[in-house]
Amino acid sequence: xxxxxxxxGGTVREILRTRRHExxxxxxxxxxxxxxxxxxxxxSYFLRFPEKPDSRIIALPAFLGPExxxxxxxxxxxxxxxxxxxxxxxxAVLILNDYATGYPVACLxxxxxxxxxxxASAAVAASALRPEGHRGKTIxxxxxxxxxxxxxxxxxxxxxxxxxxLVHDLHEPSGQALAEHLRTTQRLPVSFTTDLxxxxxxxxxxxxxxxxxxxxxxxxxPGQLVLHISLRxxxxxxxxxxxxxxxxxDHCLKADTSPHLxxxxxxxxxxxxxxxxxxxNGDVTLDAGRPVVFSPFGLGVLDLAVGAFVLEQARQDGTAxxxxxxxxxxxxx
Numbered sequence: 001x002x003x004x005x006x007x008x009g010g011t012v013r014e015i016l017r018t019r020r021h022e023x024x025x026x027x028x029x030x031x032x033x034x035x036x037x038x039x040x041x042x043x044s045y046f047l048r049f050p051e052k053p054d055s056r057i058i059a060l061p062a063f064l065g066p067e068x069x070x071x072x073x074x075x076x077x078x079x080x081x082x083x084x085x086x087x088x089x090x091x092a093v094l095i096l097n098d099y100a101t102g103y104p105v106a107c108l109x110x111x112x113x114x115x116x117x118x119x120a121s122a123a124v125a126a127s128a129l130r131p132e133g134h135r136g137k138t139i140x141x142x143x144x145x146x147x148x149x150x151x152x153x154x155x156x157x158x159x160x161x162x163x164x165x166l167v168h169d170l171h172e173p174s175g176q177a178l179a180e181h182l183r184t185t186q187r188l189p190v191s192f193t194t195d196l197x198x199x200x201x202x203x204x205x206x207x208x209x210x211x212x213x214x215x216x217x218x219x220x221x222p223g224q225l226v227l228h229i230s231l232r233x234x235x236x237x238x239x240x241x242x243x244x245x246x247x248x249x250d251h252c253l254k255a256d257t258s259p260h261l262x263x264x265x266x267x268x269x270x271x272x273x274x275x276x277x278x279x280x281n282g283d284v285t286l287d288a289g290r291p292v293v294f295s296p297f298g299l300g301v302l303d304l305a306v307g308a309f310v311l312e313q314a315r316q317d318g319t320a321x322x323x324x325x326x327x328x329x330x331x332x333x
Contacts, residue, residue, distance in 0.1 A: 002103060004326035007311060009109035011319045015310050016116045020157035023306060027120040028280060030064075030305040031247065035277030038065045039301045041248070046255070054212060055079045062300030064308070069099040074110055074303040080210045083171075088146055089210065090114065094307045103327070106311050106320070110303065113310060115150040117302040121247065121276070122206065122227045123154035125294040128279045129245065129286070130204065130225050134162045140202030143209035143230060144169035144178035151206055151229065152178070156186050165190040168199035207233045214238075214258055220291035228295040234258040236265040239293065243273040243286055247296035259295050 016023060033039055040063035047057040056078055063071040076092035083089055094110035097103065126134070139155070139162040141148050152165070165182050167190065169175035179190040193199055200216065203223070209230045216234050219241040220226055226242070228234060231252075239262040246252040246259065249272055253260045262271055274284035276294065286292060314320035 002327050002330050004104060004323045005106040005311065005315065005320040006323060007106060007108040007314045007320050009112060011314055011317075012109050012112045012310055015313045015317075015319075016112055016306075019309075019313070020116075020120075020154060022309070023116055023120050024123060024154065024158055026305050026309055027117060027302055028124050030299075030302055031121075031124070031275075031277040032280060033065065034248070034299060034301050035275060035281065038067075039063060040065075041251070041299050041301050043251070043254075044298075044300070052079070054081070054210070060298075060300035060303060062304050063099075064301055064304050066099065068305075068308065070096060070304055070308045071099055071102075072096040072300075072304050072307065074114065074300055074307075076110065076114055078210075083145065083174075090146070094303055096304070096307055096311060108307050108310060110307065111146075113303055113306050115147050116154075117306045118147055118229060118296075118298060119150040119154040120306075121296050121298075121302065122151045122229055122294075123158035123160060124280075125227060125245070125276055125296070126155055126160045126204065126225070127158050128276065129292050129294060130160075134160045134204060137162045137203035138164050138166055139204045139206065140166040140168065140199040141178065141206045141208065142168050142196070142199050142233070143207060144171070144174040145208065145210075147229065148206065148208035149178055149181055151208060151227075152182055153185065161186070162188065162204070164188065166199055166202055167192045168194070168196055209233060213256075214261070220293070222289050222291060224291040226291065226293040228258065228293050231257040231259075231295055231297065234293070236262040239295075240266065240271050242291045242293040244271055245273055245276055245279060245284070245292060245294045247276055247299055249275065251299065252295055252297040254297075257295065257297065 045059040060074040092110035214235040278284035
């Protein structure tokens with residue numbers, strides 16, 4: 001009754017690497033579940049450091065609903081200066097709790113889970129918001145870290161295959177590394193560019209940066225799709241001149257994200273077109289004469305859904321590590 005398992009990072013990554021199609025389907029279903037009001041997804045909680053304003057550790061509690069019986073919390077650190085020494089920016093753990101007793105049942109390495117659910121949400125959006133597909137198009141990726149690489153892997157799994165890729169990063173070695181990854185894994189033409197304007201002119205633009213404030217001030221043109229995964233790249237005017245699809249309106253309009261800045265500038269949420277689940281459900285109609293921007297704040301329910309899936313697979317594979325007697329006392333008397 002009081003089992004507790006550890007799922008290490010190597011196991012998590014291998015499970016996710018071989019099951020991307022299942023993760024895509026799971027993320028889409030979880031968005032719909034959340035839209036229907038069958039989940040609990042409180043505000044994220046930010047631990048900030050006065051002497052490290054670019055760094056933070058975030059707690060994302062969530063509950064997938066009584067049917068799943070899964071609650072839990074992701075505790076994820078973002079320290080951008082890690083990249084200067086070749087260390088990934090983000091590290092995380094995910095704790096899963098049993099709904100019946102409240103007891104924790106597992107701890108999973110969650111940086112891979114976090115990047116997978118983020119990438120899957122981008123790929124689900126890329127499919128839903130450009131239903132005619134991406135063939136014959138150019139996809140530009142702005143920011144070339146782990147999240148960007150994972151997004152590209154999931155775009156491939158979702159059959160969002162362009163004619164060419166364009167990669168832009170202020171750190172050229174990182175950009176060239178992503179370009180080589182794409183050449184190797186997708187066998188498509190890839191170019192690296194130092195010119196941000198060239199990247200911003202692509203048919204589909206993916207933002208996966210660590211930007212703390214907007215730097216893109218030129219509006220996008222009709223027909224462009226923007227996957228604004230890093231959330232703080234676009235100036236308010238750019239947001240206001242586009243159709244805006246969010247994952248959750250209340251969650252995204254906070255913490256000085258670009259959509260939040262647009263709300264502050266106008267005093268209104270009228271610029272929000274709808275949610276991704278609304279698009280998936282057929283409740284949101286888009287105007288082909290305007291650009292589309294998808295801005296996902298990132299929902300803890302997605303981490304729970306992917307984490308619970310990984311735990312189930314690890315237990316079936318025998319790769320979860322059981323910790324006997326993890327709880328020192330399991331009886332009241």
